[in-house]
Amino acid sequence: MDLMQKLEILADAAKYDVACTSSGVQRSAQRGQLGSARAAGCCHSFTPDGRCISLLKVLMTNVCIYDCAYCANRRSNERERCTFTPRELADLTMEFYRRNYIEGLFLSSGVLRTPDYTTELMIRTLEILRFQYRFNGYIHAKTVPGTAPELIDRLASLADRLSVNLELPSQESLALLAPQKSRQDILSPMKRIAECSQASKEERALARRRTTVYAGHTNTACLKRRGYAPAGQSTQLIVGATPESDLHILNLTAALYRNVSLKRVFFSAYLPVNRDKRLPDTDAVQLDREHRLYQADWLLRFYRFDVTELIDDAHPFLETDIDPKANWALNHLDLFPVEVNTAPYETLLRVPGIGVRGAKLIVGARRTAMLRADDLRKLGIAYKRARYFLTCNGVWGGAGCTFSRESLHAKLASPIDGGAHGRRADRPIPGQLSLFGNDDEASASQTVGYTTGRSPRLGANGEAPASQAELGGKPAGQLRASPPLPSLPRSA
Amino acid sequence: MHASESNPRTRSTGQFRLDGASAEPPATGSVTGNPLALDNVAYLHDGTLEGLFSAVFEAYVRHEQPTDIAPERRFRPRLGQSELRIATNTDHAKRVRRGIIAKGGNATFRAVVRAAVSDDPSCGIVVFRFIRQLMSPSVTKRDAARLRSRLADPIVADLHRLEHLTLSEEENMRQFVRFVHWDNGIWFARCNPAQSVVPLVMGYFVDRFNDQPFIIYDENHRLAGVWDTTRTRFVRDVDVVEQDAAPDDALYQEAWKRFYDATSIDARYHPELRDHFIPVRLWRNLTEFKPRRTEFDYDGALHRASDGLPQSDRGKSADAALHDSENRPDLRYSEKRAYDALCSAEDRTDDALRYSEKRADDARLYSECSTPVPSHTGMKLSSAAGPSCQK
Structure with a gap:
């Protein structure tokens, strides 16, 4: 198998990882080394789904000994499997970086043989990049659950950001969908990374100040070494595969920011890639829900909101029609x-x-x-x-x-702009009559029609037509002029 | 205070100085001190930042309030407007710079430079008005440092708007410049920024790619930034003769395109969002929007690539190649001059026709790349979405 095919397979396998940020660390370049890092990060391209490409996001291997229900690379799926050699991946990263295609490398992996073996392969790749090619750009490495702490430390000293995937919002869901992973496997590396990263940061700050003299020596040697995961850590969890509410997810998110000082929590709307009895039997992708969760996440991180202000037990899900x-x-x-x-x-x-x-x-x-x-x-x-x-x-x-x-609700309510193509373009509007006599829907309590995603939408509590007129000049929802005719609604 | 000897039209009348240690405050409001001052006058300069600053200096010297300050090449006079050509005087420009920095600080000066290199036709007069505001005695030195935050003031708001045009174009260049590896070892990038930002971003690329000799060529402003691993040079009014690509370059370009296609998720297809993030005018220089090869000699390319030099030797060979290329110049320099990053308030040379042609080109490329095609799942996809969406 040639490099090009490997790249296609392993990039395709890695695309469900959400995080593609190159932010969190400012590092100026050094003479003779390639690369630098900016605190704000840099997006080098955008895919047709609108997500940014900042890093070369690939798996080390898509071979996996685990069998998680939601994962495209699970053991029981029949797929073409391949593995990069560390040298191939390091070369590819350097060549892409030199052409200004990427900001660095995002290295994740399936589990080949054991978690430790896989991590060692990843470490080998990063060592080639950092020491042999003197690569000074951004590296995001994903830790495999169950890896030995020493290997995680080694990985953290080579990468800028580490991430441990939380995968699912609760222990029960994890036990159901990813029985081979345990909550302990996920949380203990997270805690370790948080503690070590904090310690390293403090040590470096002290050394930089040069006012503290430890017994016998001034500890400035740590400034020569790379810090421990200087850009912190992030995590990712799947939304919509299991029945947890937004309340649960946001509380978990806030706790993670508070307790293990995560930089980001990424939400990934569940995409059906496998047929499995344990998974929801639907084709719908909860993109709007994911969008609202990200909005709430921003309020937590930048707008000084507390999670109790955004959501409470009485309304455990965020409103869809208003931010x-x-x-x-x-x-x-x-x-x-x-x-x-x-x-x-x-x-x-x-x-x-x-x-x-x-x-x-x-x-x-x-x-x-x-x-x-x-x-x-x-x-x-x-x-x-x-x-x-x-x-x-x-x-x-x-x-x-x-x-x-x-x-005011009528003035501020706005549907999420999902564009004119793809799944979010056609969506049901509560309270609107359907042109296409849809018997299934007619029997339901409310009729459902289709509009383009850009049209204004009625409030959630089904206002009277009077308030519909209030929405503004645009008619509420024009039917699409051209085929294809809409099929059954995907999210009802 | 002395008059510019190179320009016989200028006359020495004032006693104030722009470099912050003003013995006498500059005139505000109506013209004073110069009975010959013109009422409705446009100052024309050579299009560089020095030229613009010389014009600002001249306005103080002549106690005039020009209604326009513009590059000579681009200027169309208003009704009844007289014109005054200002010769560029580096000493005057430096005094203006010193004055701005002394009163407003370095950050203010950077903002002025950014506004001045924007391609907006009003940038000369906007910068002039802001400098007058900044240097006015009614603005204390303490206020001057944060004058830029007074966005309710139309003079400051205009400067802020132009500064942002340039800032966002700088970011676009950092994101979307794509290098091609030439056979002679040089890395070449062609770009088409809307403002002349190559001198402003050159430092960033030099920092990052300090071991690779490269050229960033701005085809809109015909300006090339050249880094030869020891120093940066800028070359104006230049055409580039593109060289053959290195043997492995096609391989990595193709690999990048395939990575781009493979990493998109069909179920989230949302091209409007992508188009919002990547301005369509920049597509034509982006590798990922170039056509895919249907047949690609992977084995041959790989073989050639593996025959190539190992990474560690590449810098050296590139140095040697650059040396060769200097002996046998590949760039047709119409003038060879080193510019520092501040002297490139370059104006657009393309006329309206060429501009509309470019727009038409962009539109065609866009429609080719984003024409919806049906896929096996019945979703509408664009042809640029690539094979991963259409298999």
């Missing part, structure tokens, strides 16, 4: 509207339509000028959404709309 931040604002209308010229930064962050960048720009711009609506538009915030929650010099921006939950 979590707008939903929070609608539930706390007593705090709004806020005066844009005086409100503190933390309050501005909570206004729908104002992001971190917008809030900072507002704080800077209002030092010397009284901001008016026109100024806010020029700052690049989403004034269309923010205006209902702001006053500019005492004037409320939402004239023409009543300041009530219902009317």
